Amino acid sequence: MRRASLFRSTPFRLAVAFGSLFVLAFLSTGFIAYQIMKADLAAGLDSTARETWSVVAATYGGGDLEDLVSAVETYARLTKPEDRIFVLQDRAGKTLAGNFTMTSMPAGITTLPAGGLGLSGNASYRIVSGKVGDNWLAVGVSLAETDHLEKIALTSFGWALAIILAIAFAGSALLASRVQRRLDRIADTMVAVSNGRLDARIPLLGSGDDIDAVSSQINAALERLAALVEGMKQVSTDIAHDLKTPLNRLKLTIESAVDSNERGAPVADDLNEARAEVDRINETFDALLRIAQIEAGSRKARFAPVDLNDVAASIIEIYADVAEDDGKSLVIAGGYHPASPISGDRELLIQMFANLIENSIRHCGAGTRIDIKVENRGDKVVTEVADNGPGIPPAERERVFQRLYRIEKSRTTPGSGLGLSLVRAIADLHGAELSLEDNRPGLRVRIAFPAK
Numbered sequence: 001m002r003r004a005s006l007f008r009s010t011p012f013r014l015a016v017a018f019g020s021l022f023v024l025a026f027l028s029t030g031f032i033a034y035q036i037m038k039a040d041l042a043a044g045l046d047s048t049a050r051e052t053w054s055v056v057a058a059t060y061g062g063g064d065l066e067d068l069v070s071a072v073e074t075y076a077r078l079t080k081p082e083d084r085i086f087v088l089q090d091r092a093g094k095t096l097a098g099n100f101t102m103t104s105m106p107a108g109i110t111t112l113p114a115g116g117l118g119l120s121g122n123a124s125y126r127i128v129s130g131k132v133g134d135n136w137l138a139v140g141v142s143l144a145e146t147d148h149l150e151k152i153a154l155t156s157f158g159w160a161l162a163i164i165l166a167i168a169f170a171g172s173a174l175l176a177s178r179v180q181r182r183l184d185r186i187a188d189t190m191v192a193v194s195n196g197r198l199d200a201r202i203p204l205l206g207s208g209d210d211i212d213a214v215s216s217q218i219n220a221a222l223e224r225l226a227a228l229v230e231g232m233k234q235v236s237t238d239i240a241h242d243l244k245t246p247l248n249r250l251k252l253t254i255e256s257a258v259d260s261n262e263r264g265a266p267v268a269d270d271l272n273e274a275r276a277e278v279d280r281i282n283e284t285f286d287a288l289l290r291i292a293q294i295e296a297g298s299r300k301a302r303f304a305p306v307d308l309n310d311v312a313a314s315i316i317e318i319y320a321d322v323a324e325d326d327g328k329s330l331v332i333a334g335g336y337h338p339a340s341p342i343s344g345d346r347e348l349l350i351q352m353f354a355n356l357i358e359n360s361i362r363h364c365g366a367g368t369r370i371d372i373k374v375e376n377r378g379d380k381v382v383t384e385v386a387d388n389g390p391g392i393p394p395a396e397r398e399r400v401f402q403r404l405y406r407i408e409k410s411r412t413t414p415g416s417g418l419g420l421s422l423v424r425a426i427a428d429l430h431g432a433e434l435s436l437e438d439n440r441p442g443l444r445v446r447i448a449f450p451a452k
């Protein structure tokens with residue numbers, strides 16, 4: 001079998017789709033976090049610059065320019081220009097103190113590169129400038145620090161993304177390959193089954209997950225299929241085996257006829273016997289075909305409401321005399337009880353009762369009493385055919401339903417072992433539960449039909 005490539009498999013595609021969604025979610029949350037951090041850093045820097053400006057400007061409190069000039073000089077000397085810068089200019093733009101130059105002094109806050117301020121390096125500065133008396137004071141704070149922090153944030157974000165991508169895709173491939181292996185096992189099992197290995201089953205993990213649930217359903221279906229095929233094989237062998245006996249008998253009868261003919265003796269008896277044998281073989285085939293036809297279920301389309309009391313009355317009408325002639329009695333146990341109608345095929349139901357009554361007549365001795373009962377029990381309509389004959393031992397109660405199966409002691413009575421198989425096929429067609437019980441003594445066959 002050609003395996004579906006892992007990359008084209010549904011589990012892998014699903015895993016990749018989930019992985020991509022995860023990465024997308026990480027990217028968008030990361031982007032938002034980065035923007036918030038950037039805005040926060042910028043706001044913090046601006047407030048530092050404004051505060052520093054106010055502190056320096058405050059030294060002009062008494063209107064003494066000397067104080068302001070020396071304060072600016074001290075600040076400029078004590079702080080590194082890569083950190084903070086200061087400048088004080090008079091009204092004409094002449095620098096009075098400080099460590100950088102401003103060509104123009106816009107009031108407020110601006111960002112300017114180091115080059116434009118007469119400084120070395122390539123950092124930019126946030127500059128706060130404003131008038132102090134008649135003079136202009138400007139204080140700058142380097143953006144190098146916040147740029148550095150942003151770079152760190154971006155680098156860690158990049159690494160995190162790379163790790164997440166690697167984990168997401170490696171994890172996807174791993175998970176997908178595990179699911180794929182399990183799907184492959186299902187496919188392998190189906191291939192084995194279609195190649196004739198009916199005992200192949202899908203191995204279960206026992207985790208009770210959805211794949212396990214589907215697998216065990218497939219296994220159950222395979223189990224039924226195997227049982228059906230096994231049953232079919234068994235039936236074919238049984239039929240072949242069981243037909244050998246009448247065919248051998250037929251051959252012997254024909255040989256005896258040929259023999260008699262050569263001796264000039266009459267052959268009519270042999271021929272009549274041969275005809276009877278052929279008739280019996282024909283009947284067996286008819287019964288087998290009938291069971292197969294009923295099992296196919298097409299007669300369900302002809303189902304109509306049937307009153308089982310009605311069916312029982314017809315059966316008694318047909319068989320009461322036959323039973324009596326055979327020294328047996330056939331009665332409705334305790335008289336008729338009202339029973340709900342069922343949905344069924346009247347002709348088949350009569351056939352079913354007939355088979356059961358014929359069994360009681362055939363397999364029980366003289367003086368046997370055969371009881372028929374029809375009554376409502378809950379949502380079922382239960383029918384019983386009971387006799388006080390020899391009964392069927394518990395160990396045989398399942399086997400007697402097999403086609404052509406007859407209990408050893410009945411082998412001498414006429415019959416082909418198909419009567420109860422037909423009863424089961426008809427009960428199954430009607431969705432009825434069929435059971436054989438001990439009537440102490442005798443056999444009780446109970447069939448519970450679902451009420452319509």
Ligand SMILES: Nc1ncnc2c1ncn2[C@@H]1O[C@H](COP(=O)(O)OP(=O)(O)OP(=O)(O)O)[C@@H](O)[C@H]1O
Nearest residue numbers: 359360363391400406407410415416417418419420
């Ligand atoms: N009422 C019964 N009492 C005792 N044994 C029974 C009774 N009904 C069935 N059996 C046993 O079950 C076996 C299977 O019955 P089934 O009706 O399938 O076949 P059969 O009666 O032998 O042949 P036929 O195909 O003619 O019905 C019988 O051979 C018989 O041994």
Ligand SMILES: [Mg+2]
Nearest residue numbers: 359415419420
């Ligand atoms: Mg029978």
